[in-house]
Amino acid sequence: MVNSQRQLSNIFSALADPTRRRILERLSRLGQCRVTALAKPFRMSLPAISRHLRVLEEAKLVHRQKKGREHLITAEPETLKGAQQWIAQYVTYWESRFDAMDEILKRQTRKGSKS
Amino acid sequence: MVNSQRQLSNIFSALADPTRRRILERLSRLGQCRVTALAKPFRMSLPAISRHLRVLEEAKLVHRQKKGREHLITAEPETLKGAQQWIAQYVTYWESRFDAMDEILKRQTRKGSKS
DNA sequence: GACATATTTAATACATTTGTTAAATATCCT
């Protein structure tokens, strides 16, 4: 579970960068993947990608398994799910608030059309 | 709908800051709210909050309506929903991938226990 | 008009992020 504000901040900052989002996208298409393979389509140095991966890893959006000299990167969907839930709490709350508002407006309209 | 990568980046950066998340939380409890009222519990100058609000506004997580000298701030749940959907696409994809993996592992285990 | 209130903008300082290149580390291969 995503608990702390700190972790939530890490997750959202990680997702805020388009390169990191593309890495996640790529990871979802390719599945477990080596660093170099992940980095391939980016017009950016390997150290830059390495750093992005560290950010994703610190946010626990990604998990690293060392196998010899290769580092195999895997997505960690549970974390993304945590962020999703954080957001969902507000969306559902606001939706219900707006639905309630709609209801009130409808009733007022009915009353209005009666008189 | 949340379309561009740019907007997605804005939304996630906006959500990455704990103060801004608290502002949204407060906004969801209080509903439409004046800037000063929103800023009340924060140990931070008003200009700082003003900036945070601008960030939220640029991300379209929040909407501003000027009424005389007061600015009334409202949450914009549609945008949050957009972010939610972006995340959902990966979560569901990964879940199905993992489910498929589980299925394969189960079958292999059955085969293994037979031989 | 003069003063109070609500909010933003400007100027500035400091911290963090993001990219680059060069060097270091770890592992594999012959």
Added chain:
DNA sequence: AGGATATTTAACAAATGTATTAAATATGTC
């Protein structure tokens, strides 16, 4: 051992983000 491959760490520059205080702007009230 020596060389090739995979990846990270270091040093640094440029851009961005966040907070502060002081001043500006817009509106309301007597």
